[in-house]
Amino acid sequence: MSRIHDMGGRTGLGAVVMDADEAPFHADWEARMWGINEAMTGAPGWTLDWWRHVRELISAEDYLTRPYFDQWMQVYAAMMVDDGWASVAEIARGKAERGAPDVPPPQRAADVPAAARFAKDFRLPADTAPAFAIGDKVRTIRLGGIAHTRLPGYAMEKPGIVHACRGAHIVPDENALGREVAEPLYTIAFQAADLWPEAAGRRDRIFVDLWERYLER
Amino acid sequence: MTSYDPQKIIDIHAHLHSDLPSDPALRVKALESLLVEQGLVDPAAIDAWIDLYAEEIGPKRGAHVVARAWTDPAFKAKLLADGTAAIREFDYQGHATGHLIAVENTDTVHNVVVCTLCSCYPFSLLGMSPGWYKAAEYRARVVREPRAVLKEFGVALGEEVEIRVWDSTSELRYLVVPQRPEGTDGLDAAALAALVTRNSMIGTDLLKARA
Missing domain, CATH: 1.10.472 (Cyclin A; domain 1)
Incomplete structure (x- = not known):
């Protein structure tokens, strides 16, 4: 099972509680x-x-x-x-x-x-060319343990389509260990029905930004 | 030296849980006192950041960008092609907008943005994020039952509309370009910007002309 911060798709939660005002801070x-x-x-x-x-x-x-x-x-x-x-x-x-x-x-x-006014750029030159192109079918991998990753649990071992190639970005799994290396980043489109058992027939899509190491053919 | 050792951090969190005062105001005050004493933070710089985000940096910025996109087709094309370059025209670049992706709502597509893993948000364009955006309910549910969540915000969409949920898992940040309301043909960009709500730029509001 995924860890507590990995919230996407958890069930049993109540209605969204709206803010009473738009103040940036409440204390x-x-x-x-x-x-x-x-x-x-x-x-x-x-x-x-x-x-x-x-x-x-x-x-x-x-x-x-x-x-x-x-x-x-x-x-x-x-x-x-x-x-x-x-x-x-x-x-x-x-x-x-x-x-x-x-x-x-x-x-x-x-x-x-x-x-x-400083906008950090998270792209770095990468050693290798992107392995995937827009429209490619991919499948995400499974990761376990408590290491940091930006592959959400709900998007593990799921089929998706490459929606966009975003260039080589710093890999969060490595950056969490103090290492700055870059790898191709893609936006992957998932059909709701491929992620959630109750979503059969729904045409909604979920887009998740994923690094190349999370993807297989 | 930074350990990068998760087990060590888990143990430290356990100590902090039992040894820090429970009241967050006291905890933050103690932290600030220690940082000031050690020369790690200048309280005047903290004040300056708070003033900046209270007065200058907020959703009004995003609203100006959206209104410009509605009234200037060339700018809209640029915004959709390279959001970061487009907002630089307004000098709005800054925190978390180094890789800005604008996604456009239409009669058949509705976009909504979330960060299921933490709370990523285009701060220099929309200011501080609302509490609900950071809360478990929204983060857990909007990727799984977007129609039900949007209905709680008063957004009812027909079955013919495809919902696209954007989970901000990388350093890309998403700005929803809402649809221009009906009955606003005579308005200039400034008047249009006044109609654009923060939530509409996250995807949890539909805009109306002012009655």
């Missing part, structure tokens, strides 16, 4: 946590997918019940402990007992407008 601490995420200096090893993986490793109980930005707090706390930047006790008290990490000074308010 000061949410805004502060989001701002910390934007402004703080991280360790060199903290890749985007390592961040995601650390969130995915939060216990199912906390994942389902702790508020969203509170989980972000727990991600940063866990990454700091892992890197030896703080102990759990220091984080609980909000007071350091060790020297500061040897890193450059943090981002200043004056740096923020330029940082907010």
